[in-house]
Amino acid sequence: MTNDLAFAGQRQGLMLMAFRVGAQEFCIDIMTVRELRGWTPATAIPHAPAFVSGVINLRGAVLPIVDLARRLGLAESAPSARHVVIVAQIGSQTIGLLVDAVSDILTVDETLIQATPDVAVSEQIRMFVEGLLPVEGRMISLLNLDRVLPSNIPEAA
Amino acid sequence: MDPMAAIRETFFVECEEQLGELERGLVALENGTAEADTINAVFRAVHSIKGGGGIFALEDLVRFAHVFETSLDGLRSGTIEVDSAATAIMLRAADVLADLVRAARDGSGHDHGRVASASAELAALTGAATAQAPAPVDDLDDIVFERVQLDTTPTPAPATPAPLPEARRTWVIRFTPRAEMYAHANEPGLILRELARLGTIDVRLDADALPALDALDPEGAYFSWTIHIETECDRAQIRQAFEWVEDHCALDIDEATDPSAPPATDTDEGLRALLARISQEAAEAPAAAPPAGAPIPAPPALPSASASPVAVTDKRAEQATTIRVDLQRIDRLANLVGELVINEAMLTQHLTAAGLARAAGLANTMESLSQLTREIQHSVMAIRAQPVRSVFQRMPRLVREVAAMTGKTVRLICEGEETEIDKTVIERLSDPLTHMIRNAIDHGLETAQTRIEHGKPAEGTVRLSAIHRSGKIVIEVSDDGAGLDRARIRAKAVEKGLIAADAPLTDDETDNLIFMPGFSTAATLSDISGRGVGLDVVKQSIHSLGGRISIASQPGRGSTFTLSLPLTLAVLDGMVVSVAGHVLVVPLGPIVETLRPAPGQTHRLGAQSRVMALRGGYIPIVDTGVLLGFRGQDETPEQVVALLVEGENGDRIILEVDELQGQRQIVIKSLEANYGAVDGISAATVMGDGRVALIVDVDALIAASRAEIPAAGRSPTPRHEPETLLTR
Amino acid sequence: MTTKTILTVDDSRTMRDMLRISLEHAGFVVLQAEDGVHGLEVLAGAVPDVVITDINMPRMDGFGFIEAMRRDQAHRSTPILVLTTESDTDKKARARQAGATGWIVKPFDPVKLVHAVRRVSA
Known part of the structure; x- marks a missing residue:
């Protein structure tokens, strides 16, 4: 993404935002994060996939909410006021990611990221998890947001 | 954006304005309504396009603009007579220029043949004039094309003429400024500085001519200089430093006979110091400071330079009537x-x-x-x-083209060009208007022969007007042609199965059949209004702007298309409704009426469908909640509200909703920007409670209601990886 | 070094943008006017170090503008550069007659432009 390019020169390692979805921990490039919000009831979209909770009003813009638990094929939980929406920029789109809680901001050396081992994981996990990161005994999965919205087929293709 | 790209964008925007100006001016010349400054304005328009084109090395454009400009100059100076032949050539040239501008903008090709023939026409016009009064015709080859680059690195170094790889020679320059040189604000010191860039210089001031103080004219010229310069440059390059003062001074440049001995002996020490500084400053030109204490006639004292530019800006702001703002x-x-x-x-x-x-x-x-x-x-x-002017001003050209193609004589009258409408609406008006005007000329107007036979003037008239009426803009395209042939329209509609053979239609209803999909009017579909596109497409694009279109016709007198459009696309009058616990907005436009169906008024038709008996007919019923997947087929509540809606194509259905919450003006928000297109939904808005509500796309719902509904109804469960998420 | 102020007078927005960007980039303060009349209005409240003007302009053309400047005590010795095309020897001569200091041949590039300005500004 453009942000990566723009900041690549200045960055010491990779800055990531880690968050919890269910019992697991994931992280995304912090450069894609625009803001954090509490959960508010979303307006349902007709014929939308189940992982799209609906749309909310973000200062006048219509923001789709992706329920990451559903998107990743994990156990669902009813969204509550305790849930957090991570507002992220993916290409030209801004979307909200519904997660349980933000857990950490990490700066890591990119070489620490390990490939996802070839075990029997769900198709979703294989699709979104770009690598694994060992942090103080925890394992954090690095997500590739480009693929969270299935529509985002690279334009170059 | 890189600054050059931004300038380029400005250039093309400006070109469009100037092309409009050009055309208006030429039309005024043609009609004899030109004012004193019209020819100048026309000339300036082409001149500006040429100038800007030069920046971007748009060769074809600049070449043609140059030829055009030369002819216009003839027009301006009176060597070319303003007659209808000349203005016709100029108008064609204006069209070609417009094509060249657009080709340059879009990077597309252009019709070289047309450009060549227009150039030839112009040249003939100019040539005929210059044959009588030979005027210097500029040599086109003088125009040097060089793509301009805006360097974004800090201050570029001054361009020094590339020294020839020649041996250094010494030149002796004798330079005696006259008073005019100072009057033109040229400074000997700066010229010497310019010279110092070329090589090593040695300067001797001759102040012998300086009179006694009481006889001194403060603006007189009393000094002369003898300069020795050791340089690789030739005489022409040295002369270059004096190019702006040549006729305001006496100047001799000779190669020194004894280059080894520059007469540095009697040079004033102060001047030597000054020259050392000049040389130094030449090397670091950006930081050049005025050579203080230079023995150069001082210009009249400048007023304090403290007047701030901000004050000027304020002054301007008072006078400015328009500003440009990024959309x-x-x-x-x-x-x-x-x-x-x-x-x-x-x-x-x-x-x-x-x-x-x-x-x-x-x-x-x-x-x-x-x-x-x-x-x-x-x-x-x-x-x-x-103002709609920006669209209207494209129409005269269209009229000329279509008139030429059909061999008809047409006069276009534009009214209400100042009428204002939302910019986005304007942009999308061009195609429908183009189509209607083509239609009016091609199908509406008769040939000159027929018109004369019917006692009409040979020249047909097409009138294009815009006016504000009750919160809408109304645009009319009318012609004084034959009017619609209702018998043929009816026959055609029956033949195409669009109406029943015995359908009772009013004249108005018959006229408006031409907007039905699959309908085409003229017996022979010409390639002008035809283009494989019917008026139904025009109607659709007007509908997509939230507008309406209709036609009224009087046999033998002509037809009038009437468009009514909302002034803005950003707000919408809507009916807020609730459906299965969801809040939706239905645009007011398509709602014909709202009903509370009486018991027994609705009937089942087959397994899935229902219809409502309404004034002798049956209208299909659609449960909005089911269609949008908010509830199952059997969950329709007992009490519903029925909205009778009419789509773009005139189809009517009943949309069932649970409750009406009232009418409201809403601000339209894009759903596609961050999400994607959704079937049955056109956009979103934000309600008073801060929540998003979706705006129903009535036409999509009508279309969906036509599609076969699957036995289980539309499932509210999501499809896997649905294409609705695809973004455009 | 004091920052030099340049007034540009041109009716073409493209040209004005080009002038402004090039000159500001070189560290000049740029004032802009859209024709001769506007140029004189600006001059009523500012003392630019150099003036650059186009010839063909509505309301008051470059010749009229230069002549008016040279008649004005406050600006008679301000260097004026005229924007002209190479082939316009006639215009060059007329501009000089009106009192222009020098000229800049169009199309120009920023380097050429800045060099021309420096040639007339101390």
């Missing part, structure tokens, strides 16, 4: 105002919920707040408004 900024403002409207509504709602709405003072304050909010909203919408 994005206005959109941002419009969005913020939309937010304000929503927040105001939320505040009202909270106050009501808290039982404070009627509290003393609050009610009044809220009233004035909402008044203010509405005024701000209207003002912002007004900023986006632009």
Whole structure:
């Protein structure tokens, strides 16, 4: 993404935002994060996939909410006021990611990221998890947001 | 954006304005309504396009503009007579110029043949004039094309003429300025500095001519200089340094006979120091400081240079009547105002919920707040408004082209060009208008022969007008042609199965059959209005702008297309409804009426479908909740509200909703920007409680209701990886 | 070093943008006017170090503007550069007659432009 390019020169390692979805921990490039919000009831979209909770009003813009638990094929939980929406920029789109809680901001050396081992994981996990990161005994999965919205087929293709 | 790209964008925007100016001027010359400055304005328009084109090395454009400009200069100076033949050539040339501009802008090709023939026409026009009064015709090859680069690195070094790889020679320059040189604000010191760039210089001041102080004219010229310069440059390059003063001084440049001995002996020490500085400054030109204490006649003292440019800006601001603003900024403002409207509504709602709405003072304050909010909203919408002129001014050319193709003589009259409408609407008006005008000339107007036979003037008239009427803009395209042939329209509609053979239709209804999909009027479909596109497409594009189109015709007298359009696309009058616990907005436009169906008024038709008996007919019923997947087929509540809606194509259906919450003006928000297109939904809005509500796309629902409904109804469960998420 | 102020007078927005960007980039303060009349209005409240003007302009052309400047005590010795095309020897001569200091041949590039300005500004 453009942000990566723009900041690549200045960055010491990779800055990531880690968050919890269910019992697991994931992280995304912090450069894609625009803001954090509490959960508010979303307006349902007709014929939308189940992982799209609906749309909310973000200062006048219509923001789709992706329920990451559903998107990743994990156990669902009813969204509550305790849930957090991570507002992220993916290409030209801004979307909200519904997660349980933000857990950490990490700066890591990119070489620490390990490939996802070839075990029997769900198709979703294989699709979104770009690598694994060992942090103080925890394992954090690095997500590739480009693929969270299935529509985002690279334009170059 | 890189600055050069931004300038390029400005250039093409400006070109369009100038092409408009050019055409208006030429048409005025043609009609004899030209004013004193018209020819100059026309000349300037072409001159500016040429000048800008030069920056971007648009060779074809500049070449043609140059030829055009030369002819216009003839027109201006009176060597070419302003007659109808000349203006016709000029108008054609203007069209070609417009093509070249657009080809340059879009990087597309252009019709070289047309350009060549237009050039030839212009050249013939100019040539005929110059044959009588030979004027210097500029040599086109003088125009040097060089793509301009804006260097974004700090201050570029001054261009020094590339020294020839020649041996250094010494030249002796004798330079005696005359008073005019100072009057033209040329400074000997600066010329010497320029010279110093070329090599090593040695300067001797000759002040012998300086009179006694009481006889001294402060603006006189009393000094002369003898300069020895050791350089690789030749005489021409040295002369270059004097190019701006050549005729204001005496100048001799000779190669020194004894280059080894520059006469440095009697040079004034102060001047030597000065020259050392000049040389140094030449090397670091950006930081050049005035050579203080130079023995150069001082120009009259300048007033203090402290007058601030800010003051000037303020002064200008008072006089300026227009400013240019980036559309994005206005959109941002419009969005913020939309937010304000929503927040105001939320505040009202909270106050009501808290039982404070009627509290003393609050009610009044809220009233004035909402008044203010509405005024701000209207003002912002007004900023986006632009005169329809920008679309209207493209039409004269179209008329000329279609007239030429059909061999008809046509006069176009434009009215109400100042009428303002939202910029986005304007942009999308061009195609429908083009189509209607083509139609009016091709199908509406008769040939000159037929017109004369019917006692009409040979020249047909097409009138294009715009006017504001009750919160809408109404645009009319009318012709004084034959009017619609109703018998043939009817026959055609029956033949195409669009209406029943015995359908009772009023004249109006018959006329408007031409907008039905699959209908084409003329017996022989010409390639002008035809182009494989029917008027149904025009109707659709007008509908997509939230507008309406109709036609009225009087046999033998002509036809009039009438378009009515909303002034803005950003707001919509909508009916807020609830369906299965969801809040939706149905645009008011397509709603014909709202009904509470009486028991027994609805009937089942087959397993899935229902219809409503309404005034002798049966209208299909659609449960909005089911169609949008908000509930199953059997969950329709007992009590519903029926909205009778009419689509773009005239189809009517009943949309069932649970409750009406009332009419409201809403601000349209894009759903596609961050999500994607959704079947049955056109956009979104934000309601008073801050939540998003979706706006129903009535035409999509009508189309969906036509599609076969699967046995299980539309499942509310999501499809896997649905294409609705695809973004455009 | 004091920052030099340049007034540009041109009716073409493209040209004005080009002039402004090029000159600002070189560190000059740029004032802009859209024709001769506007140029004189600006001059009523500012003392630019150099003036650059186009010839063909509405209301008051470059010749009229230069002549008016040279008649004005406050600006008679301000260097004026005229924007012209190479082939316009006639215009060059007329501009000089009106009192222009020098000229800049169009199309120009920023380097050429800045060099021309420096040639007339101390």
